[in-house]
Structures are given as structure tokens and as C-alpha cells.
Amino acid sequence: AARLQSLAEPGVVVVAASTRRLLGNLFTLRNLGRREVKGISEPIAVWAVEGEPASESRFEAVRTARSIGFVGRKAEIEFALSRQQLAWQGQGQAVLISGEAGIGKSRIVAMLSDSLAPGTHRRVRYQCSPYHTNSALHPFVGQLERAAGIRSEDAPEQKLDKLEAMLALGTQHVPTVTPLIAALLSIPTGERYPPLGLSPAQQRRQTFAALLDQLEGLARQQPVLVVCEDVHWADATSLELLDLAVDRIRGLPILMLMTFRPEFEPPWAGLANVSLLRLDRLDRQDTRALIEQVTVGRLLPGEMMAQIVERTDGVPLFVEELTKMVMESGLLVENAGRYRLDNPLPPLAIPATLQDSLMARLDRLAPVKEVAQIGAAIGREFSYALLRSVAGRDDLTLAAALAQLEEAELLLRRGVPPDASYSFKHALVQEAAYESLLKSRRQLLHKHIGDVLRDKFAEMAEIEPEVVAFHFTEAGLGETALAWWRKAGQQALKRSAYCEAIAHLGKAVAIADELPDEPDRMIGRLHLQIAYGRALRGSLGHSAPETVAAWTRARQFASDIDDPIEMAPIQSGLFNACLTHGELAPMRELAEAIMGAAERHPQSPVATIVARWTSGVTCWFAGEYLNAGIHLEQAFAAYATEPDPATFKASTLDLPFVIMRFLALVLWPRGEIDRARQLAGAAMDVAGKQRALARANALVHKAVFDGLCGSRLRQTDTILALGLARDHTMPLYVAAGTYLNGLEKWRAGDRAAGLAEMQRGWSLLHENDCYLCEPFWGLQIAVANAEAGHVDAGLDIINELIEATEQSGQHWLDAELYRVQAGLLSRRHSPDMSGAEDAFRRALEIARRQQTRTFELRSALGLARLYSRSGRAEQISQLLAPVLAGFDPALDLAEIKDAQELLTQAQRWPDRHSHAS
Numbered sequence: 001a002a003r004l005q006s007l008a009e010p011g012v013v014v015v016a017a018s019t020r021r022l023l024g025n026l027f028t029l030r031n032l033g034r035r036e037v038k039g040i041s042e043p044i045a046v047w048a049v050e051g052e053p054a055s056e057s058r059f060e061a062v063r064t065a066r067s068i069g070f071v072g073r074k075a076e077i078e079f080a081l082s083r084q085q086l087a088w089q090g091q092g093q094a095v096l097i098s099g100e101a102g103i104g105k106s107r108i109v110a111m112l113s114d115s116l117a118p119g120t121h122r123r124v125r126y127q128c129s130p131y132h133t134n135s136a137l138h139p140f141v142g143q144l145e146r147a148a149g150i151r152s153e154d155a156p157e158q159k160l161d162k163l164e165a166m167l168a169l170g171t172q173h174v175p176t177v178t179p180l181i182a183a184l185l186s187i188p189t190g191e192r193y194p195p196l197g198l199s200p201a202q203q204r205r206q207t208f209a210a211l212l213d214q215l216e217g218l219a220r221q222q223p224v225l226v227v228c229e230d231v232h233w234a235d236a237t238s239l240e241l242l243d244l245a246v247d248r249i250r251g252l253p254i255l256m257l258m259t260f261r262p263e264f265e266p267p268w269a270g271l272a273n274v275s276l277l278r279l280d281r282l283d284r285q286d287t288r289a290l291i292e293q294v295t296v297g298r299l300l301p302g303e304m305m306a307q308i309v310e311r312t313d314g315v316p317l318f319v320e321e322l323t324k325m326v327m328e329s330g331l332l333v334e335n336a337g338r339y340r341l342d343n344p345l346p347p348l349a350i351p352a353t354l355q356d357s358l359m360a361r362l363d364r365l366a367p368v369k370e371v372a373q374i375g376a377a378i379g380r381e382f383s384y385a386l387l388r389s390v391a392g393r394d395d396l397t398l399a400a401a402l403a404q405l406e407e408a409e410l411l412l413r414r415g416v417p418p419d420a421s422y423s424f425k426h427a428l429v430q431e432a433a434y435e436s437l438l439k440s441r442r443q444l445l446h447k448h449i450g451d452v453l454r455d456k457f458a459e460m461a462e463i464e465p466e467v468v469a470f471h472f473t474e475a476g477l478g479e480t481a482l483a484w485w486r487k488a489g490q491q492a493l494k495r496s497a498y499c500e501a502i503a504h505l506g507k508a509v510a511i512a513d514e515l516p517d518e519p520d521r522m523i524g525r526l527h528l529q530i531a532y533g534r535a536l537r538g539s540l541g542h543s544a545p546e547t548v549a550a551w552t553r554a555r556q557f558a559s560d561i562d563d564p565i566e567m568a569p570i571q572s573g574l575f576n577a578c579l580t581h582g583e584l585a586p587m588r589e590l591a592e593a594i595m596g597a598a599e600r601h602p603q604s605p606v607a608t609i610v611a612r613w614t615s616g617v618t619c620w621f622a623g624e625y626l627n628a629g630i631h632l633e634q635a636f637a638a639y640a641t642e643p644d645p646a647t648f649k650a651s652t653l654d655l656p657f658v659i660m661r662f663l664a665l666v667l668w669p670r671g672e673i674d675r676a677r678q679l680a681g682a683a684m685d686v687a688g689k690q691r692a693l694a695r696a697n698a699l700v701h702k703a704v705f706d707g708l709c710g711s712r713l714r715q716t717d718t719i720l721a722l723g724l725a726r727d728h729t730m731p732l733y734v735a736a737g738t739y740l741n742g743l744e745k746w747r748a749g750d751r752a753a754g755l756a757e758m759q760r761g762w763s764l765l766h767e768n769d770c771y772l773c774e775p776f777w778g779l780q781i782a783v784a785n786a787e788a789g790h791v792d793a794g795l796d797i798i799n800e801l802i803e804a805t806e807q808s809g810q811h812w813l814d815a816e817l818y819r820v821q822a823g824l825l826s827r828r829h830s831p832d833m834s835g836a837e838d839a840f841r842r843a844l845e846i847a848r849r850q851q852t853r854t855f856e857l858r859s860a861l862g863l864a865r866l867y868s869r870s871g872r873a874e875q876i877s878q879l880l881a882p883v884l885a886g887f888d889p890a891l892d893l894a895e896i897k898d899a900q901e902l903l904t905q906a907q908r909w910p911d912r913h914s915h916a917s
Contacts, residue, residue, distance in 0.1 A: 013049040072286035073108055076277050080112050083275055084255045088223045092249030092273055094256040096266050099279030101428055102317030105259035109227055121223040128233040131379045134503035135464055136237040141185060151419060159187045170217030177210045186463045208241055212248050223253040232264035236499035281314030294323040299338045303345055317426055325361050358432035365408060368401035376433035377445040381423040389452045447475035466504055482511045486528055498539035505532040529554040530569050538693045541732030541768055548577045568610050575614045582771025584622055584809025591618040608638045613659055620666050623811030625850050632663045657683045661701040671853035673893055680705045696733040703740040704773060713744035735764030746784050755784045775801050775813035779820055786824055795824045815855040818843035819862050826866060836866060857883050857895050864902055876906035
């Protein structure tokens with residue numbers, strides 16, 4: 001260095017070629033040409049350091065300086081640039097870049113990014129991680145923290161200030177949006193913002209909207225390049241948000257680049273604004289060109305070149321790493337712009353695999369290899385602060401080791417220590433460093449990392465307990481790991497992130513199964529199994545085999561527990577599974593067992609409520625309306641006897657609202673119209689305060705209730721139910737929501753589209769093995785078919801439904817099935833009036849036996865209309881008058897008004913039959 005500096009002007013720093021390569025674009029450099037330097041035999045190229053940093057960040061500058069040029073991808077880059085031009089014109093595009101590990105996905109993204117003029121667009125980068133595949137919105141959290149410049153050591157007020165400043169770039173509604181994003185980033189808002197007061201489902205939906213609005217707000221100012229790397233590691237919630245984003249960008253100047261490995265199947269492929277780029281391996285010619293770029297134009301010996309081409313098999317990362325390994329090996333001597341071998345190429349000097357090549361490079365970095373191994377155990381990315389705590393080294397030693405790993409191009413850095421974060425250049429580099437650890441050393445490292453996260457990075461551990469759980473799992477500390485997996489699962493359940501909850505709780509269940517059976521563990525295992533059952537129910541539905549298996553297993557754990565509070569959620573879960581399947585026999589068997597258990601605990605309101613609820617719903621299902629009402633009223637009344645409502649919330653899954661919904665379905669057919677409407681409405685009023693599953697259940701129940709009453713469905717409710725189900729991956733409610741949205745459209749006059757959507761929803765319900773309310777679903781489709789002119793098709797559906805009820809025992813809608821059957825028989829091309837009259841009489845008989853006065857009125861009205869077609873006025877009066885006497889004439893019910901009008905008309909007609917006789 002002293003010899004070089006002797007060439008410089010006063011105050012100017014001079015560097016050689018090796019230092020110039022390391023500096024890259026960090027400084028402005030002036031080429032001084034080749035100069036003679038004392039002690040060096042030949043003139044060398046030197047540069048003078050002249051100016052300030054020439055790039056936007058140290059990380060970008062170093063990456064750009066060390067990147068190898070691109071070969072063999074001209075067509076792919078040109079295609080992607082054509083998509084960029086469309087995007088910048090306001091036709092938002094997503095380019096999906098697929099390829100195996102090391103094929104160059106990240107590099108093509110970098111090349112595309114570098115080809116865009118600085119200052120003409122904004123960049124947003126999401127990085128998915130294999131350690132966070134079940135951490136909801138992890139890539140978005142990381143991007144927000146980076147964009148806002150939030151550091152872990154910042155005080156909450158500082159974090160909020162930075163967050164507000166960042167959000168202001170894309171929205172004018174900072175006060176509204178900040179609390180949502182602060183909650184996502186686990187930043188306390190203190191007194192600056194009031195509590196959100198949202199249900200998990202509402203908070204999730206509004207957070208999604210805020211993130212998408214922020215992206216759109218940025219795009220309204222200038223084009224945006226969105227990069228999302230390693231999407232194959234994205235968590236389920238992030239994939240849902242990306243799904244919405246791909247649709248949202250259609251009319252915006254946004255280009256999305258998403259990279260993933262071939263095993264990932266992108267759900268967006270085939271959409272109009274989505275293109276797929278598959279990166280193949282390089283051919284031999286391009287492989288040679290890449291090798292020459294790594295050697296900076298110096299030719300390798302032919303034998304060595306041939307082996308590298310053969311061994312690397314066209315994988316760019318392997319080509320680059322293997323060539324660097326050879327150059328670092330000491331086998332080559334540079335001479336006149338070429339490399340030559342001083343000795344014959346020794347056997348196995350060139351590793352056969354990329355893993356071997358990376359291992360060889362790490363081994364040559366023996367003094368700092370352990371730092372790379374510790375980083376690899378932490379993850380693909382890690383902070384300087386966490387590494388320092390785990391490694392236990394002083395700053396000087398650690399910084400030197402990290403600098404050496406950077407120089408070897410194994411690590412990339414963002415920021416400056418102690419605020420720096422590091423990432424392995426490629427996942428395969430991390431894997432190589434990790435695989436070089438002995439198993440015993442790995443376990444000790446993971447335990448140490450878990451301890452450090454728990455004890456020194458408590459805030460991070462609270463936000464991402466699954467990361468702590470992972471390290472304790474890898475450390476072989478099952479019991480400790482189980483507690484953290486359970487914590488992660490419970491957090492996910494609170495956010496209605498059911499897929500993530502299933503993953504976390506599933507790991508906890510698997511660990512619990514490996515632990516010795518001890519009495520003090522059984523209650524914990526039971527609670528864990530119940531939480532797992534709730535997660536499965538939320539995602540897959542009540543009757544999915546996995547859900548039923550989870551509840552059945554919980555019941556086995558509870559076989560020795562005679563505690564009604566512990567048993568309540570298990571009994572409710574199993575009963576809901578039977579109910580969704582739509583078969584009476586297993587429902588009745590389970591309801592009787594639950595009632596027997598309740599009789600052993602006469603003083604327990606919880607036991608009484610669950611027993612009366614299951615018995616009441618079983619009776620309703622079977623068409624036993626009187627008993628159903630008695631049981632459900634008793635269940636509802638039992639809530640008043642428990643002083644602590646939290647007991648019910650924890651043990652019986654918010655049953656008061658479920659009971660209200662079923663009671664409304666019982667009371668309306670029985671003629672208690674006003675109270676039924678009041679209960680149905682009250683059950684909806686509280687739904688907004690519940691989690692996603694309960695809210696979806698409330699919306700569907702209310703729509704079924706309105707459909708049963710013949711009312712117009714509220715489009716906002718049906719769309720909300722469908723959106724909620726899709727947001728939270730609840731296939732059963734997607735099916736019901738699809739059907740009900742179609743029914744709303746049909747009743748609003750959009751007959752063709754409505755019927756098509758109803759039929760699609762009905763098929764989805766069957767695919768999810770859901771036959772609860774099967775008569776209702778089918779009856780509406782039968783009526784819709786008849787209105788479309790397909791009376792016989794509608795009649796076939798009704799006949800099949802009637803036959804199915806005999807097998808299932810689901811008789812709660814029998815009167816309506818026969819009434820509609822009668823109406824369709826009278827509307828056929830060749831009307832069957834005798835058959836229609838018999839069907840109406842059968843409907844009346846069932847309604848009277850079941851004491852469903854509203855259904856009786858409907859059937860009587862249908863039969864009276866049949867009589868009116870033949871002028872049988874006296875029979876109309878005899879039929880309608882006694883039925884109408886049971887209703888308040890002022891009651892707001894369309895059937896009452898129609899019956900009164902028909903009765904008045906009939907009383908003015910002469911009886912044709914009497915006159916004829």
C-alpha cells in the first residue's frame with residue numbers, strides 16, 4: 001500500500017486492481033493506467049479514488065460490483081423488458097420466473113432491475129424464507145421494516161414515527177392505516193392511537209386492503225417494480241395477499257417479478273396479465289463464456305475447462321463457484337493473460353457436485369468457517385446483533401471474519417455493523433455451511449440460538465415464536481419446543497390464519513406424541529388437541545376427515561376426564577362433524593351420550609347447554625320441531641345461570657349465538673315470526689366481534705334463514721361471507737357462500753348467472769361432504785330450474801331430495817319439499833292436477849304433524865290456488881280460514897296477505913261444483 005501511495009498526488013488515495021474490484025461502485029475511481037511499482041517486476045494497473053459513493057446503497061454497490069455478467073438469457077431478458085414496457089403504460093404485469101436452485105433466477109431479476117434507469121421507478125422487495133413458511137405475512141413484515149428503516153433497538157415512539165413517514169409516501173390516510181400496520185409489525189401504539197377494536201377477520205381484511213392501497217398509492221406517483229423472491233417458501237397468508245395483488249395491479253404501472261423453484265405451482269399462471277419464464281440450464285458454449293467472465297478473460301487449461309463444463313452441467317451458480325474454487329486452489333499460475341498448470345491436474349481436484357465445491361471453498365476459509373456455520377444455523381438471513389450474541393466474539397474479530405466471508409462472495413451485507421444484516425449469497429451456500437456441522441454441534445448451536453432468542457431477543461421471540469420453536473426442535477428439546485409451537489399456533493388462531501395454525505399445532509402434536517405418557521401431561525395434550533381440531537375445522541370444515549380424526553383423538557384423551565368444561569369443545573366438535581355430514585343416526589347417538597354425561601353433572605350449566613343444544617339441533621334435523629324448541633330454549637336460558645361468561649366462550653365455542661341461529665330456524669316455521677327474526681338479527685349483530693369462522697357461520701346462517709323465509713338476501717352479506725371464506729381458506733364456507741351469492745343474484749332478477757352460481761356452490765358443498773341443509777339447497781335449485789322453463793328437471797331434483805331424506809333422516813323441510821313438488825306437477829307441460837293435489841295434502845299433513853304453522857299456511861295457500869283454478873270456492877274457504885285464524889292479521893308476512901286476498905275472492909264466487917250438482 002505504501003508503494004502504491006507513492007504514485008499518488010497529495011490527498012489522493014491510489015488502489016490496485018484487486019482493491020478496485022472490491023470497491024466496485026462504492027466510490028468514483030479514475031484509471032491511472034499501468035504504473036511501475038517498486039518491488040513488483042511488471043507494471044500494474046492502478047486507480048485513484050476521487051469522489052463520493054456513486055450508488056444508492058452499499059449493499060447494491062457491492063452486489064453490482066461482484067456480479068458476474070449474464071450469458072445465455074438474452075431472449076428471457078428481452079421478453080421481461082417487453083412486459084415492463086406494458087406495465088409502465090398502466091397495464092400491470094406479473095412475470096413468474098421458474099427454475100431449479102442455482103439456475104440464475106435472482107441474477108435475472110438483478111439484471112432486469114439494473115436495466116431500468118434510476119429515479120424513474122420505485123422498488124419494493126419481498127424475500128421469502130424456508131424458516132418462515134408458516135409465519136403469516138413474513139415477507140411483507142420484513143419489507144415494511146426495511147422500507148421504514150425500523151431497527152429492533154428503536155423505541156416504540158421512534159418506530160411509529162418512521163412507520164408514519166414511510167406510509168405517507170403512499171397514502172393520505174396515515175392515521176387510519178398506521179394502527180393496522182403497527183399491529184402487523186407488533187409495534188405498540190400507546191396513547192397515540194385508540195385500540196383497533198376489530199375482530200381478527202376484520203383486522204386481517206383491513207390490513208390486506210391497507211397494504212394493497214399503499215402499493216397502489218406508490219404506483220400513482222411513479223412506476224413500481226415489485227420483486228418477490230423464493231415464492232416456493234411463502235406462507236399461506238402471503239400467497240393469499242399476492243393473489244389479490246396480482247389482480248390489483250392490472251390497471252397500474254406495476255411490474256411484479258416472482259421467483260420460485262419448479263416444484264411450486266403458481267396459482268396465477270394462465271391469467272391475462274401473468275407470464276411464465278422457465279430458466280433452463282446453459283449449453284456448453286454459454287457455460288464456457290461464463291467461465292471466461294469469472295476468470296476475467298484469462299484462459300484456463302483445456303483439461304480443466306473441459307472438466308468444469310462437464311461437472312457443472314450448465315448450472316450457472318455451480319459454474320461460477322467451481323471456477324472460483326479452482327482459481328483459489330493454488331493449482332494455477334497466471335502467465336501472459338492465461339492460466340497454466342505447474343503440475344499435472346491431480347485426481348478429484350475438481351469436485352463432482354456444487355455441494356462439494358462450496359464445501360471446498362469453506363474449508364479453505366478455515367479461520368472464519370465457524371462464523372459461516374453459526375450464521376447458517378440461524379438461517380438464510382441473520383442480523384449482526386443476533387450473530388454476535390450467539391457467537392460470543394468481540395466486534396473486531398467478528399467483523400474481520402464477516403468481511404472475509406463477504407470478500408469470498410459467500411455472504412452479502414446490508415447496512416453497517418452493529419445495525420447490519422447478512423444473507424447467504426444463495427440458499428445452497430447456507431446449506432453447505434450447515435451440512436458441514438456435526439450433528440452434535442448442530443444441536444448445541446440450535447439450543448444456544450433458541451436460548452439467546454428467548455432471553456435476549458424477547459420481542460422478536462414474541463413476534464415469531466415459530467422461529468424459537470424451530471431451533472429448540474432442532475436442538476432435540478421436545479418439551480421446550482412443544483410450548484413454543486403451541487404458542488405460535490395459538491397466535492395464528494387468534495389471527496384466523498388457519499393454515500399456519502395447522503402447521504404449528506401439527507408440529508406440537510407430533511412432538512407431544514413422542515414424549516412419555518405422564519399423568520400431568522394429559523390435560524396439556526387434550527388442550528393442544530382441541531386447538532388443533534379448531535384449526536382444522538376453520539380451514540377444512542367440520543366434517544373433513546382430518547377434523548373428525550382430531551376431535552375423535554381428543555375424545556380418547558378425555559376418556560378418563562369427567563369434567564364438562566373440558567369435554568364441551570370435544571363434544572361440540574364431534575357433533576358438528578356429524579351434523580355437517582347430514583345423517584341423523586350418528587347425531588342422535590352422540591346427542592344421547594352427551595345428555596347422559598350432562599345428567600351426571602346436573603349442577604353444570606356448561607354440560608346442560610351442550611346437551612340441550614345437541615339434542616335440540618338433532619330434533620330440528622329430524623323434523624321434531626316442538627322438542628327442538630324446548631331443548632334450544634332450555635340451552636339458551638342456561639346461560640343466565642353462569643356468572644362467568646368467559647367459561648362458555650372458552651369451552652363451548654360461542655354457542656349462545658349458534659343456538660340463537662338454530663332457534664330462529666325452528667321458530668319461524670312454527671309461526672313465531674317476530675321472535676325468529678329478532679333472534680336471527682341479534683345473532684348477526686354480535687358476529688362482527690367474532691373470529692373468521694364464527695363470522696362466516698353467522699353470515700351463512702342468516703342467508704339460509706332469509707332464504708327459508710322467501711326474503712331477498714342481502715348482497716353485502718353473501719359477498720362478505722364468500723370473501724371471508726376465501727380469505728381464510730375455508731372451503732366449506734366458500735361452497736356455501738358461492739351458493740348463497742348465486743341465490744341472491746337469482747332472487748334479484750339475474751336468473752341465468754344466479755342459477756349457474758347456485759349449481760356450482762351445490763357441487764362444492766358435495767365435494768366437501770356437506771349435506772346439512774341439503775333439502776334447502778336442492779329445493780331452491782329445483783324452483784330456479786322450473787322458472788327457467790325446465791320444470792321436469794326441477795321435479796327430478798325434488799323427487800331425489802324426498803328419497804334422500806328417507807335415508808338420512810333429515811326431515812325438517814319435508815313439508816316444503818312436497819309443497820314445491822305439488823306446484824311443479826301442476827306446471828308440467830301436461831299438468832298432473834290429481835298428483836299435485838295429493839302432494840299438497842301430503843305437505844299439509846306433515847306441517848300439521850310437525851306443528852310448523854308457517855309451512856302449513858304455505859301449503860294451504862298452494863292447494864287453495866289449485867282449487868281456484870277449478871272454481872272450488874267453498875273448499876278454499878274451508879281450507880284457508882282455520883289456518884289464517886292462527887295468525888295475527890297485522891303480522892308482516894307475505895303469505896298471510898296472499899291468503900287473505902284469495903279467501904276474500906273465493907267468498908265472492910259461486911261454487912261451480914255446487915252449482916253443477
